């Protein structure tokens with residue numbers, strides 16, 4: 571059987587770029603087009619220098635390999651992109667010879683493997699392990715704490731109703747209120763156990779975001795900031811659990827408003843909350859066999875104080891908070907719900923400029939094809 575070589579190279583997940591001796595691009599495969607955000611037509615015939623500038627390691631390595639006729643490689647090479655986040659790739663460059671025994675290569679082939687993918691997978695695996703361990707503790711605590719709480723609440727109600735003394739009554743009320751608060755906190759922890767169910771249905775993401783903004787209208791913090799909605803109207807309905815996602819975006823937008831509110835150093839700076847949606851074919855969410863998955867990117871940006879580097883590493887750890895009165899569950903819970911939709915939540919922040927949280931959600935859940943169905947376990 572003979573195979574079409576171009577088709578074979580297009581099936582490879584690594585980006586392949588072939589350049590001739592003058593460092594002009596002769597061939598790119600599909601993965602290279604996705605990685606470099608361009609089409610085969612516009613890339614082929616372009617000078618390699620034009621792609622990433624004269625100082626880029628890809629160009630330097632290609633020159634070296636042409637001169638030495640020996641393969642070379644470099645890891646963690648940054649690839650800046652116009653639309654998507656920058657990538658880090660492992661780059662290897664090999665000489666190409668027209669005929670066997672040639673001394674001088676007629677060109678080189680550059681192979682770029684996305685390390686971000688590998689890193690993301692490692693991070694997700696780490697995170698999942700952490701959440702699993704945390705989930706076990708949470709389930710144990712929930713079990714041990716909730717039973718006695720029920721008894722405490724009942725006893726406090728009896729004391730409150732039988733006492734004629736105002737002070738005792740209000741103390742009993744306080745006990746009931748605080749018990750309810752602990753109960754809802756413990757219920758919140760259940761998301762880290764495998765218990766929290768997802769009810770999948772077809773829904774409109776913009777409606778979810780609008781609902782969140784309506785809820786924020788009732789929050790005094792909501793009045794302090796301008797809200798900018800940059801919605802891409804071409805986004806189709808998604809399959810997911812709109813109630814859980816409402817909770818996610820409420821957590822994220824509240825964090826943004828709180829951060830801008832607490833930003834005392836720049837009280838005169840314009841407070842703007844920007845919500846942007848757009849479609850992408852983010853192959854980093856892809857599963858083997860599907861090279862790209864239609865994905866919706868939702869970003870929540872604020873003009874708050876930003877997050878210091880030492881804090882950034884701890885974000886999303888349950889109970890990590892820097893706010894008085896914060897529980898530190900907002901981000902952890904949000905990450906968990908997004909992950910269970912097969913999505914990714916990333917936080918980018920620049921001190922003094924603000925914070926952007928990006929949520930990538932696949933349009934379809936595997937196997938649902940837009941149909942309404944209930945799903946307990948998506949991991």
Ligand SMILES: Nc1ncnc2c1ncn2[C@@H]1O[C@H](COP(=O)(O)OP(=O)(O)OP(=O)(O)O)[C@@H](O)[C@H]1O
Nearest residue numbers: 825826829891892893896897898899900901902925
């Ligand atoms: N948009 C933001 N700007 C600056 N810091 C942020 C932002 N979002 C989150 N943070 C930081 O991350 C921490 C954790 O956020 P998270 O939402 O998990 O908990 P919290 O807001 O402190 O409490 P809660 O459980 O009530 O949400 C915050 O305390 C804050 O330091």
Ligand SMILES: [Mg+2]
Nearest residue numbers: 821825900901
């Ligand atoms: Mg929060």
